[in-house]
Amino acid sequence: MFSNIRYSFARAALHGLAILGLVLTAGVSASPAYAAVPSNDNIANSINITTAAYAGTLLDITGATTEVADPVISCGGAQGYNSVWYTFAPLNSGEVSINTTNSQYDTILAVFKNDPLVPGGLIELGCNDDSGGTISALTMPLRGGIRYYIEVISKAVLPATPAKRMRINYSFSQKVVAWSDPLGKKWDSTDGGVFTFSSGWQLVYALDAYKGAIHVSNKVNNTAVVYFDGNRFDLYYTLGPEMGYLDVYVDNVLQVTLGQGNSTYVANRVWSSSTYSDGVHKLLLRHGVFGTKANFDYITVYSFPDVIPPAQISDLTATTDVTGKVTLKWTSVGDDGLVGTAASYEVRYFLSPIPSNCQVNWSSGGSITYGLPAPAIAGTVQQATLNGLAPGVAYDFCIAAVDDAGNMGVGSNMATATASAGVPYGTGAYDDNNAGWSYTGKWTLVSDDPDARYGTLHVSNKVGNYTFFFFTGTQFVFTYASGPFGDLLDVYIDGMYETTLDQYAPSDISNRIYTSRMIPPLGPHSVRFVHNHLLGSPSSRSQVKIDQIYINSPDDGGPPNPINLSATAGASSDKVDLAWTATGDDPGGVGTASHYAIRYSTAPILTEVDWIYASPAAGVIPAPHPAGTYETMAVEGLTPGVNYWFAVCVSDDAFYHVLSNSVQVDAVPPVFPFRIYLPLVFGGQAGGTFYGVRCSP
CATH class of the missing domain: 2.60.40.10 (Immunoglobulins)
Structure with a gap:
């Protein structure tokens, strides 16, 4: 059976008894070599077990050798003879069972893992000589994510003839494991799925218990089992009338018998275990003989402080x-x-x-x-x-x-x-479904969104997903959508972090715009958008959306100057007359802007959100004229007597968008003095790198 190996507190010895040998491929045969040498004769060529159940047979083991540096095993006192090797690496923690049933010679089984402190060294985790007759068998809990090695050894030198068959049977079952902490992690008997109880245990409510209840056995030999990952534990239980004995086993070895009888009830009695190896262990509590009841409340599991870092990666x-x-x-x-x-x-x-x-x-x-x-x-x-x-x-x-x-x-x-340039895309608009986009991670194509450009969006629901686009140009305009589930989208230009777009909004908003700074020279360039999440924000904020990118190569000096808007009541009760002076394409009143957009609201239009929720104005909007030109527009279709606010957004060929002051006037005389607010550049940052919404009617 599996021997319970104890460990010292020194971190160098946390993983095993000692360095039992170095893994070398050179060796000396300890048996005549008439039979073929098995392919898994040394550890470097171990047969890899990748399934939960495995049965392997070697028809003739007599050609197997024992390497000079094979480990000395604890249950044999020597290296043994005719050794062969297997390996397995479970992804999750659980329990392994191995035996050599139906082998034709006297076998010894041992299980090892690599020593983290001695390159090439092995640490023995378990060894069995005789489970019954010439058969060897091991059952032990093991930590997931580690590579293990099985050595099957002959107890005596095998003659070259006759042939001897070796058979190995392997199974691994995943277990729920109680994890640990250097300061202790509590696991209550009521924690679902952690403890496994045989029939006959009863949950009894107790005010002094950790979570208000303890588990009580009413039948001798009832068991409770938990697998824990740590090096020691404290067991809490209660003394009281009718209580008998509780046997405590770790890895199938009896550790202590706790007498729980007492004339009165005494809660929170504790037994502290010895120190075990750093790994997964099986704790079994058995209702012992004598006494009609046995109980326990909870355990606290401790781990060694982890002071060993990962090794250096040396082959990048x-x-x-x-x-x-x-x-x-x-x-x-x-x-x-x-x-x-x-x-x-x-x-x-x-x-x-x-x-x-x-x-x-x-x-x-x-x-x-x-x-x-x-x-x-x-x-x-x-x-x-x-x-x-x-x-x-x-x-x-x-x-x-x-x-x-x-x-x-x-x-x-x-x-x-x-990095090579890939296939750069020149000036033009590229929808999210264009071949120029490269998506990494799971992105969902939404093909029926009426508010999206060309009706499609790409949506990510996982942080870390990203998409990128190669282009030749000096600027891009990115279109996206916001909403109640909106998360963060990081923007990288040519591999360097640029900014973060927050896609949250109380309600759905389409055609949100991010305009990049000028990116000289012409290119090629790359832009990458990465799904991120604001720490502490609700988990419902879980998606980001990609709609379109427009690649531009403007020769531009910056955003236009803001417009100074005025408003008066119109000739009829449903009209308002607007007037302003054209400010041009670039700062300082230079050139001609490319587009005007005009909106109205019953509240001041001061921010990007105000603009989005304002209504497009009806009427004839003039095409921009050169800077200094007097511009006018009559807004139609208004409700008489309602107080309205108006604003003009001017944009240029570099997709800069600048909001005017916001003016207020009734749609019917008399005309009240209208209120004027300072002009606003949408989301403006130093250098004009971000303008948050496209000025479109």
Whole structure:
């Protein structure tokens, strides 16, 4: 049976008894070599078990050898003979069962994992010589995300003849596991799915219990089982009349028998376990003989502080292709050194030829957070495809793994690649369904939205999804939609963070506009949009929308000056006369604007949202004339006697949009003095980089 191995508090010994051997491929045969050597004769060529159930047979084991550096096993006191190897790596924690039933010789079974502190070293987790006759068997809980090795050994040297068959039977079942914390994590007997009870347990309410109730057994040999991931635990229970004994087993080994009888009830009695290996263990509580009842309340599970970071990734490569993508490839490392599975990756980049070093300059590098895979079990080849990098620019890349305690491995070797331009698109409008868009992650195409341009939208419901577009031009205008479920959309230009668009609005709003700054030279350039989420915002804010991009190459000096609007009552009761002086295309009253839009409301039009909810004005809107020209318009179809506010939005050929002052007047005489507000550039930032809505009627 599985021997319960104890560990010291020193982190160097947390994972096992000792370094039991180095994994080498060279070795010396301890048996005659008349039979063929099995393919899995050494650990480097272990047969990989990838299914939950497996049965394997070697028809003749006599040709197997024992390597010089094979580990000395605890249940045999030596290396044994004629060893063969298997390996498996469960994604989730659970319980493995292995036996050698129907083998034709006396076998020994042992299970190992890699030692995180000694490269090439092995740590024995369990060993069995005789489960019954010549058969060996092991059943043990194991942590997911770690690669394990099974060694099947002959207890004695096998002669070359006759042939001896070896058979291995393997099964793995996933378990719900109670996780731990260095300061302790409580798990109550009432926590659903964590404890498994045999029949005959009863939930009894108790005011002094952790969650107001304890579990009580009314029958001898009733059991309660929990799997926990940690190195020790505290067990809480109650003394009282009719209480008998509770046997405590860890990994099938009796640890203690707790006498629970007492003349009065005494709650919150505690028994503290010994220290076990750092991994998953099986705790079984059994109603012992004598006494009519046994009980327990909850357990607190503790873990060692995690001080071992992931190993350094040392084989990072970077390659490019004609589509403009850069592909990074590397071999995954573990949670502790080269053991287990890390929690996440971090990637940094530097612009060549700036001198850089992954270890020295890590903190000064740019961060890439999109497109990175979840870490796989140590030893797995992984890759990430990066889009939206600046074409023609050489990038130096570094990567590091991070574990679930936040320990980061040392920065990797440096890999360099120059992003190609892909297929750039020139001046024009490109809907979200155009081939020029490249979507990564799960994006949903909405093809029946009447308010979207060309009736389509692409929608992301997962943070980290992204899309990019290559173009030749010096500016772009991006159209999107907002609404109650709107999230954040990060904008990157030529691989550098530019801004974040908040797509939240109390109600649905279509044709929202972001106009980029001027991006010299002509290009090619790339823009990438990444789904992000505001920390602390409601989970219902979960989607971002892509509608259209317009690529432009204007020769423009900036946004027009704001218009100074005036209004008077019109010739009839349903009209208002507006007047203003044209301000031109560029600052300082230069040139001719490209478009006017006029709206009205029963409230002042002062902000982007005010403009969106205002109504387009009816009437003949003049085409813009050169700066300084007197412009007029008669707004028609108004309701007599209603107080209205008006505003003009002027735009130029670079898609700058500037709002006028807002004026108020009744749609019928007498004319009251109208109120004038300061002009507003929509969402204006320094340099005129963002104008939030297209001025369209």
